[in-house]
Amino acid sequence: MSCTYSDGHRPIEYAHRHAFRTRTEARIKIATWITDFYNARRLHSVCGFKSPIDYERDYRATLAEGLAA
Numbered sequence: 215m216s217c218t219y220s221d222g223h224r225p226i227e228y229a230h231r232h233a234f235r236t237r238t239e240a241r242i243k244i245a246t247w248i249t250d251f252y253n254a255r256r257l258h259s260v261c262g263f264k265s266p267i268d269y270e271r272d273y274r275a276t277l278a279e280g281l282a283a
Contacts, residue, residue, distance in 0.1 A: 261269035
């Protein structure tokens with residue numbers, strides 16, 4: 215998977231700044247960080263420069279309007 219992180223925050227940097235007791239804890243914390251930071255906040259050009267959450271919300275609203283019409 216290739217991802218661009220324009221603000222310098224990367225999962226590997228997160229991992230290096232934190233101490234984890236187990237690999238499982240590291241996987242959970244890093245996955246949570248990616249979900250919270252990358253997916254929720256980052257704007258994507260493919261989504262019209264909206265965050266994925268905003269894009270999906272707008273998309274679902276458009277679908278609902280189409281079904282109501």
